[in-house]
Amino acid sequence: MTLKLEPKFGKYGGQFVPEVLMPALVELTEYYEKYKDDAVFNDELDHYLRDFAGRPSPLYYAKRLSREYGVKIYLKREDLVHGGAHKLNNTLGQGLLAKYMGKKRIIAETGAGQHGTACAMAGAAFDIKTEVYMGARDTVRQRMNVYRMELMGTKVIPVKSGSETLKDAINEAMRDWVANVETTHYMIGSVVGPHPFPTVVRDFQSVIGKEVRTQILEKEGRFPDSIVACTGGGSNAMGIFHPFIEEDVDLFAVEAGGSGMKTTEKEALHSATLSTGEDGILHGMRTKVLQNKYGQILESSSIAAGLDYAGVGPELAYLADIGRLRTCNSMDNEALLAFHDLCRFEGIIPALESSHAVAYVKKAAASGELGDIVVINISGRGDKDLETVMGMRK
Amino acid sequence: MRIDEKFKQLKAKKEGALIAYICAGDPAPQATKEYVTALVRGGADIIELGLPFSDPIADGPTIQAGIQRALDSGMTPDIYFRTISSLKLHIPLVVMTYYNLIFKRGLEKFAKDCAASGISGIIVPDLPPEESDELRRVCKENEIDLIYLVAPTTTEERMNRILAEGTGFIYLVARLGVTGARSDVAGSTRELIKRVKTTTPKAVGFGISNGKQAAEIIRAGADGVIVGSAFVDIIAKGEDVAAKLEALARELKDGVKGRQ
Numbered sequence: 337m338t339l340k341l342e343p344k345f346g347k348y349g350g351q352f353v354p355e356v357l358m359p360a361l362v363e364l365t366e367y368y369e370k371y372k373d374d375a376v377f378n379d380e381l382d383h384y385l386r387d388f389a390g391r392p393s394p395l396y397y398a399k400r401l402s403r404e405y406g407v408k409i410y411l412k413r414e415d416l417v418h419g420g421a422h423k424l425n426n427t428l429g430q431g432l433l434a435k436y437m438g439k440k441r442i443i444a445e446t447g448a449g450q451h452g453t454a455c456a457m458a459g460a461a462f463d464i465k466t467e468v469y470m471g472a473r474d475t476v477r478q479r480m481n482v483y484r485m486e487l488m489g490t491k492v493i494p495v496k497s498g499s500e501t502l503k504d505a506i507n508e509a510m511r512d513w514v515a516n517v518e519t520t521h522y523m524i525g526s527v528v529g530p531h532p533f534p535t536v537v538r539d540f541q542s543v544i545g546k547e548v549r550t551q552i553l554e555k556e557g558r559f560p561d562s563i564v565a566c567t568g569g570g571s572n573a574m575g576i577f578h579p580f581i582e583e584d585v586d587l588f589a590v591e592a593g594g595s596g597m598k599t600t601e602k603e604a605l606h607s608a609t610l611s612t613g614e615d616g617i618l619h620g621m622r623t624k625v626l627q628n629k630y631g632q633i634l635e636s637s638s639i640a641a642g643l644d645y646a647g648v649g650p651e652l653a654y655l656a657d658i659g660r661l662r663t664c665n666s667m668d669n670e671a672l673l674a675f676h677d678l679c680r681f682e683g684i685i686p687a688l689e690s691s692h693a694v695a696y697v698k699k700a701a702a703s704g705e706l707g708d709i710v711v712i713n714i715s716g717r718g719d720k721d722l723e724t725v726m727g728m729r730k
Numbered sequence: 731m732r733i734d735e736k737f738k739q740l741k742a743k744k745e746g747a748l749i750a751y752i753c754a755g756d757p758a759p760q761a762t763k764e765y766v767t768a769l770v771r772g773g774a775d776i777i778e779l780g781l782p783f784s785d786p787i788a789d790g791p792t793i794q795a796g797i798q799r800a801l802d803s804g805m806t807p808d809i810y811f812r813t814i815s816s817l818k819l820h821i822p823l824v825v826m827t828y829y830n831l832i833f834k835r836g837l838e839k840f841a842k843d844c845a846a847s848g849i850s851g852i853i854v855p856d857l858p859p860e861e862s863d864e865l866r867r868v869c870k871e872n873e874i875d876l877i878y879l880v881a882p883t884t885t886e887e888r889m890n891r892i893l894a895e896g897t898g899f900i901y902l903v904a905r906l907g908v909t910g911a912r913s914d915v916a917g918s919t920r921e922l923i924k925r926v927k928t929t930t931p932k933a934v935g936f937g938i939s940n941g942k943q944a945a946e947i948i949r950a951g952a953d954g955v956i957v958g959s960a961f962v963d964i965i966a967k968g969e970d971v972a973a974k975l976e977a978l979a980r981e982l983k984d985g986v987k988g989r990q
């Protein structure tokens with residue numbers, strides 16, 4: 337007996353896609369409903385998560401950072417997952433599903449290149465041809481990841497339209513999917529897009545929060561007071577939040593404040609979609625969107641390519657509306673300072689995306705709003721960002 | 731003019747319909763009137779005027795570029811409706827745009843603006859019937875047709891639903907993929923034309939660029955053809971645009987009349 341998935345989160349979510357894709361979404365939903373609780377599927381996925389990805393990832397007590405920031409901090413070490421980010425949790429899940437569905441080809445979009453890298457890994461592990469769309473601007477600022485993908489046999493296709501970032505890469509991946517839907521699985525990289533993607537990706541990422549539940553009980557004998565995660569599309573956030581939704585734990589979604597909270601007719605200097613976006617339709621979903629008064633989508637901005645997105649997962653928009661989620665942001669320069677803090681105090685080089693979460697804890701700890709024990713999701717490691725950080729020092 | 735009236739007229743004359751797409755404001759708001767007039771002179775039966783959206787996921791490179799030119803020229807929904815009001819066409823005009831622009835304006839206001847400016851139908855490529863109850867209701871109230879798309883991948887079950895709900899004409903997507911000019915007619919197109927059984931007129935779009943293709947599609951049983959990228963290409967080249975739009979419209983119209 338399979339449980340039918342809900343296509344909406346309150347008023348958000350849904351399926352706003354060209355007719356060509358509707359049957360593929362129905363097919364994906366059916367397969368996912370069939371396999372999500374299937375023992376054989378889950379055994380195989382667990383095997384890959386453990387022996388290939390290196391799970392469970394540790395929950396690490398950051399002693400020096402705790403002393404420095406004045407709150408007890410645990411770091412969920414997704415930076416130690418194979419590939420250097422949480423993204424592999426999702427691509428292994430979807431990759432396996434694609435294999436069960438008999439798909440011959442995987443396409444994906446990538447911003448920072450982390451999701452693309454994770455797709456390349458899954459593509460190689462499951463022997464499925466993989467092609468990744470990446471904004472031309474991102475291929476430059478994340479060129480090491482481009483090379484990593486190519487090493488693993490993935491073709492990287494630079495996207496030259498629009499702002500040449502994540503939003504444009506998603507557009508192009510959707511166009512490809514429209515043309516090749518019968519043979520191709522679109523492996524979306526976050527809790528975004530048309531139903532069932534936000535649910536599928538959330539579920540595959542929920543392994544993060546499930547592990548935290550066990551780990552924090554072992555270490556503290558109780559749940560944390562708060563959990564803090566950076567939020568681009570929202571997959572590492574939903575992954576760690578979801579198993580705690582019913583618990584008395586405060587959840588903080590930290591968005592990229594970029595270089596300021598200003599917007600013009602065409603662009604935003606930030607990517608703070610949850611806190612400043614308006615109800616709209618983008619990439620097949622109804623959600624909060626950075627848009628102008630006519631509904632044209634704004635070009636977003638952030639020092640962290642993975643957060644640089646004008647939309648956000650519909651479930652996060654819903655949780656924010658009902659007050660289950662606190663939305664906040666960290667600016668580029670705050671994230672950079674937090675990046676250096678984690679490097680120096682803990683010997684951990686975090687992704688610039690994750691540094692936004694650390695930066696918020698630094699700001700908010702003193703006010704007491706985080707409580708006594710906080711878990712920060714270190715969604716990825718910072719090796720990919722070294723050139724950006726070196727550039728900023730000049 | 732209502733869309734079904736137009737198709738009835740054409741049917742009486744045993745002609746297929748030519749539905750011509752360009753994007754409003756491409757490459758400048760003032761150009762639209764001249765270009766639409768040229769298309770009508772060439773024989774277009776229905777004008778499909780794009781309202782440009784920043785993230786057109788159903789469009790290929792040609793129309794994407796046209797949309798970008800239109801946005802760069804400052805085209806907005808407000809200017810769009812003003813432009814349309816000034817066209818004073820004697821044939822039906824349909825707006826093609828993405829759902830966020832309609833949603834942001836407010837469904838009710840969008841439909842009223844359409845009715846007031848003389849628009850007879852709305853095509854929204856990213857709005858399947860599942861999500862369109864509300865828009866269908868306001869369209870009905872304002873006597874505007876909501877035109878649905880069917881694709882080669884559409885299942886029987888969905889097909890029945892779409893055919894039951896669509897008015898004006900049914901937009902048959904000729905092939906999997908985004909918009910863009912091709913020179914042949916795919917086997918899947920003929921198959922789809924056969925599969926769509928309805929009394930609502932059937933118009934085929936995506937990939938049609940010449941009179942020969944247009945003729946073939948009408949012979950295969952369609953009531954009309956929709957041509958976009960081939961016209962937008964002419965605008966992109968920027969030479970003798972009005973004359974060339976008119977000439978291509980004439981070639982296509984000859985095709986749908988079966989004179990090719």
Ligand SMILES: Cc1ncc(COP(=O)(O)O)c(C=O)c1O
Pocket residue numbers: 421422447448449450451525526527566567568569570571572573641642643687689690715716717
């Ligand atoms: C390390 C890291 N963290 C966070 C993100 C943001 O994505 P999401 O909000 O889906 O977790 C990315 C995206 O590329 C990333 O690479």
